[in-house]
Amino acid sequence: MVSQHGILLAVGIISDHFGPLVAKVCDCLLRHGELSLQEIVRRLELSPGQVKNSLLVLIQHNCVQAFSAPKGRDRTVTLYLAIFDNVLHRLRFSKFLSVIRADIPESEVLIEGLLQNGRLTFDQLVGRTISKVPEGSIRPAREEIRMNLNKLVHAHFVERCPKPEPFIDPLVVQQPTSSRRRAPKNFEKVISLEQKIVNTADLSDAERFSEIPYIIEDASDVNGCSRDPVDSAKRKRGAFEVDEELNSTIAENEVLWRANFEQFTFCLKKKFCADRKKLKLKVGTHPIWESFCEANLTEKDTDSVTSPINGILERLRQKEGGASMTLDQVTRVLEDLQCTTSNENPEAYTFDLRKMVESCRNEEIESLVKKKYGQAAFTIFRLLVTQGGPVETDQIIDTTILDKQIVHSTLYKLWKDDYVDTEKISSVAGTGYAQFYVWRAKSTFREQFIDNLYHAALNLRQMVNYIAELLLEGSKDDTKLRNRKNILILALTRHDDSLMLFHDF
Amino acid sequence: MPPRKRPLEPSSGKPPPPDVKAIVPPPSDPPAAAQEIPPISAAILNNLPGPEREVYKRVYAAGNKGIWSQDLRHSMQLAAPTVTKLTRALVQRGILKEVTDVRHRGKKVFMDSRMEPAPEITGGTWYHNGQLDTEAVAAVRRRCLDQIDRLGAATPDMVHKGVEREDPRAGYMIDQIRDILKTMALDRVLEECRSTGEGEFSAVRSGRVCYRRGGAPQGGMIEGIPCGVCPRIDECSPDGVISPTTCVYYKKWLQMDF
């Protein structure tokens, strides 16, 4: 379940981008989960037309997924579900763009088109790309655009849109058919309904990332053949009076393309981890770490980075000071950097991003505890987190070697602000004490931290909007206001790294 | 509940298995012996009048943990002033002493004056007169850090030896060093890790728990903005009395004084 401030933030983003009406529909879906058109109309007291249009906008921008579910014995109903993650991704389009700018610069204009418009056909992309070319420059050929799009598809930055309205029986557990959110078995989480629906709507990996073939010159042909199975299956499933109209508007007889946020998130996650790790590296190990990151080719899943040793060495040779390093030295450093080899493939080194992300999250929370409550609180909190279970007051005093009074007052502060929990335990007779207290880190401190992150982002956005209003009024010093606005926007972009760390990585 | 740790466990007598590879000789000094409890003094007993002798017996029986005056009173079923009078007399004659219990500083605790109070009472090695000796703790932390900086990665044993070599009179026990290293790892000043036996760990036997410098502190992304560290965040809402547009922290941060 998304936290309260998470919803407020998402709704704020939608309101800024698409206006209050669409935001209302989005808010309704985020708060109540999947709903049918009629239910939304009833709850919001809007006209069906208004709701339908709002849903169209949200679907177009990948913020809502429709699906049909059984209703009674042999009828189905179309339900709409807001995809919270995709709404928040709207905050970071500039980051996604810079990933492409660095990786496949020639395709930047295409990805920009998809981010701005949500879903586009190849024809639309061609039209848009050509219209963006400044007067007097050479217009790119359709073939060139096709190749640039294929590069994005090949690198999984762009995908074919999911099925417009898959059939989902909430009672039947669905196995993911695509690589989305594929987690190692022992980490498999309980899949939320949202995830289940996204998984079902996804095409198989082969379909999602199949490029536009060369032979087909006319885009409509491509669309005709690749879309067929999905569309006919949909038709077979029967009549959805109102919703069919809605769906057919979205899923025309053409292939729609969209940005694959998952791949962008993975790239940003890798970059985040690489940068974070850099700060901790010892002298002389920088080139090795960089080479390891650059040599990453194979992607088993989104939780690790694997690079072959040959690739690492090859990159290393090109770096300053890298040529003189022996294989022995390199492998030793890699091991020290927690890059491991497996029995199946002793020639490749894997770095566990999940572990790194986890420790970064802990560091963030601990750092805040230190800033807010001081060094003693930091030590005590870390003790409680690492112990995992309840720890008695005297044991805390002993282990941390801190003054008793300080421990008591700090524990009280942490307890008051919901970081720790306490329990009174009656003592066995004869120990000289009637009772003692045990403490443990609260299981909810992380959710609370995340909610605060959303709240802070919400406030930053509110300030940006507030300053924008002041600018419009024009009553105050323009330059100063503009400066402040830029500071806020920059802070929001940085703050978004925290949101991603805790929510998306 | 885990057992209380405060009384330092007397070491088992056998030297611990070596952490380090053969270049460093194995530890040779025997660990400090547990404190001996003197036998009850017949001379004192014979010289004391009845009630005082009874008090002394009970206090002696409480050993190095001492006895609380209230418990003494209950067990002897005497009035408070009587107990006070008796104990005061014994303290004046140097037979008993009053000690501070670190856990309950207000309590009067009596003990045979020939005994050293147990670590539970004194608070252990880092306590002095019932107060944490923060300076002593800071000093030993500094020494441990010096050793880690010198050795790169080291086991508690290696750190202990290094400290002893530098200052033979310091007299730290290995358990003390181990405790200090643990708190330093909690503080992230040090990092607890397992030796691989190679590279920076080449001096440490592979698989041993050892410590090295913890690296620069990370984190703090949220602290750059006012709301990140705001104590009023729970009361703040978009249209509330406390809101970003009325917020003093934001005003200050953005220097919105125009």
Ligand code: SF4
């Ligand atoms: S806007 Fe001001 S009052 Fe509200 S949470 Fe942020 S710093 Fe605190």
